[in-house]
Amino acid sequence: MLLADLVETHAAVAATRSRLRKRELLAEALRTAAAGGAEEVEIVASYLSGRVRQRRTGVGWRSLAELPPPADSPTLTAAGVDAELERISVLSGEGSHAARSTAVASLFGSATAPEQDYLRDLVVGEMRQGALDSLLLDAIAAAAEVPVTTVRRAAMFSALSGPIAQAALSGGAAALEDFRLEAGRPIRPMLASSAPDVAAAIDKLTGSDVDTELVADAKIDGIRVQVHRRGDDVAVFTRSLDDITDRVPEVVEVALALPNDVFVLDGEAVALDAQQRPRPFQETGSRTMSRDGAALRNEVPLSVFFFDVLHLDGDDLIDAPAAERFAALARVVPPDLQVIRRTSSDAEEIQAFFTELVAGGHEGIVLKDLSARYDAGRRGSAWVKVKPRHTLDLVVLAVEWGSGRRRGWLSNIHLGARDGDGFVMLGKTFKGMTDEILAWQTERFLELETHREGHVVHLRPEQVVEIAFDGLQRSTRYPGGLALRFARVLRYRDDKTAAEADTIQTVRSLAAPS
Numbered sequence: 146m147l148l149a150d151l152v153e154t155h156a157a158v159a160a161t162r163s164r165l166r167k168r169e170l171l172a173e174a175l176r177t178a179a180a181g182g183a184e185e186v187e188i189v190a191s192y193l194s195g196r197v198r199q200r201r202t203g204v205g206w207r208s209l210a211e212l213p214p215p216a217d218s219p220t221l222t223a224a225g226v227d228a229e230l231e232r233i234s235v236l237s238g239e240g241s242h243a244a245r246s247t248a249v250a251s252l253f254g255s256a257t258a259p260e261q262d263y264l265r266d267l268v269v270g271e272m273r274q275g276a277l278d279s280l281l282l283d284a285i286a287a288a289a290e291v292p293v294t295t296v297r298r299a300a301m302f303s304a305l306s307g308p309i310a311q312a313a314l315s316g317g318a319a320a321l322e323d324f325r326l327e328a329g330r331p332i333r334p335m336l337a338s339s340a341p342d343v344a345a346a347i348d349k350l351t352g353s354d355v356d357t358e359l360v361a362d363a364k365i366d367g368i369r370v371q372v373h374r375r376g377d378d379v380a381v382f383t384r385s386l387d388d389i390t391d392r393v394p395e396v397v398e399v400a401l402a403l404p405n406d407v408f409v410l411d412g413e414a415v416a417l418d419a420q421q422r423p424r425p426f427q428e429t430g431s432r433t434m435s436r437d438g439a440a441l442r443n444e445v446p447l448s449v450f451f452f453d454v455l456h457l458d459g460d461d462l463i464d465a466p467a468a469e470r471f472a473a474l475a476r477v478v479p480p481d482l483q484v485i486r487r488t489s490s491d492a493e494e495i496q497a498f499f500t501e502l503v504a505g506g507h508e509g510i511v512l513k514d515l516s517a518r519y520d521a522g523r524r525g526s527a528w529v530k531v532k533p534r535h536t537l538d539l540v541v542l543a544v545e546w547g548s549g550r551r552r553g554w555l556s557n558i559h560l561g562a563r564d565g566d567g568f569v570m571l572g573k574t575f576k577g578m579t580d581e582i583l584a585w586q587t588e589r590f591l592e593l594e595t596h597r598e599g600h601v602v603h604l605r606p607e608q609v610v611e612i613a614f615d616g617l618q619r620s621t622r623y624p625g626g627l628a629l630r631f632a633r634v635l636r637y638r639d640d641k642t643a644a645e646a647d648t649i650q651t652v653r654s655l656a657a658p659s
Contacts, residue, residue: 149219171284190310299324301521304386333522367415392438412451422506
């Protein structure tokens with residue numbers, strides 16, 4: 146299948162707001178890919194979901210800032226691109242940087258201008274076309290003419306949608322039955338929706354039934370871990386279902402010390418300080434993101450806390466209500482290895498619990514419906530997270546031309562805090578921007594333009610924007626030494642001048658432990 150065909154599908158999906166039409170377009174592309182064989186279906190499904198099959202390619206925005214002249218006509222195939230990205234991903238050792246640069250230039254030089262834009266977004270994970278995983282699963286069902294419930298059930302037990310598409314289009318519903326919960330094979334984690342505060346979260350779960358008992362779990366600022374044990378074999382997977390077993394030996398030791406021989410547990414691994422408060426997130430992340438994570442054990446020891454059990458000694462529990470799963474968890478995991486948990490129907494008690502946890506350095510709470518099943522791979526309404534919202538008034542220092550759905554608009558804004566007579570950058574974001582905001586800021590920022598570097602438009606530092614964020618982390622990338630976590634635009638502040646924006650000293654005070 147030509148890459149150009151995928152580019153056309155991407156553009157058509159982005160151009161329509163109709164979910165039904167999006168599904169039809171994706172299903173049509175999958176049927177076309179099926180003519181090229183099972184592997185081509187897997188590749189195309191992965192690309193339609195907005196990701197490449199390689200976990201890491203070593204190719205980032207910096208290396209794609211300036212591309213070679215585009216090709217005049219399309220010749221690239223999806224399978225050919227996948228093979229080249231696979232070759233690039235395994236380059237290592239002396240001379241690998243130069244070899245990677247040469248390979249990237251060759252690949253992008255073989256692409257037409259629309260293909261270059263598509264490939265760049267795909268490789269760096271910036272594909273924005275509304276073809277989310279849920280929509281793609283519906284399209285797989287339509288293309289293979291199998292029940293969507295069968296596809297969704299199989300998807301619970303697969304890290305990627307590509308293998309699901311491959312099985313469905315080559316073997317139908319029978320092939321999808323091979324996807325099931327097995328200790329040692331990761332399943333997609335259940336995710337929580339969000340609420341702005343405790344009261345809204347309670348209302349989201351209970352509605353008018355104010356006497357309903359809920360479970361409130363501490364939301365720990367760590368790494369989501371799924372721990373599988375079968376006898377003496379233990380495997381540990383991240384939220385994205387990467388296998389990190391070798392990097393977290395202390396988690397493996399905890400699993401082997403538990404009394405049951407076969408289980409699948411859901412939890413969080415976190416580095417704690419001497420006062421048992423979470424250390425900065427990067428320190429926890431260093432243990433799981435580095436291949437040498439185990440070597441950091443003495444420097445950054447990890448603790449693990451579990452909040453759910455999905456399988457126990459031959460019994461699958463994902464369809465059991467949460468109350469039953471939590472009771473099973475209490476039988477296998479001692480209290481000191483469980484998340485801090487409170488069960489209550491009293492809103493004031495839950496609010497006090499939230500306040501206590503935040504004061505102790507945790508992110509907030511996750512409220513859970515005791516009657517709900519474990520909805521693997523879905524962000525449903527049975528779990529609702531609440532975190533304190535921080536805001537800052539910052540200045541826009543530069544902005545990047547958008548791509549994909551945001552092509553033609555100035556999109557990703559560079560955020561700065563006041564630092565003496567100048568400004569220091571704290572990060573970038575395009576989160577929270579509606580089409581109306583994108584249109585407005587494109588006009589506004591072109592008025593403030595001072596010069597350009599590639600796709601980046603530098604601005605006079607005049608426009609103030611109110612930014613919400615979840616926390617701060619240390620950063621060597623930005624000169625202020627800090628970066629915003631999960632920054633998003635709340636509103637532009639035309640009522641404030643740049644001289645009234647928050648200072649880097651204010652930001653640093655927020656980062657200091659209380």
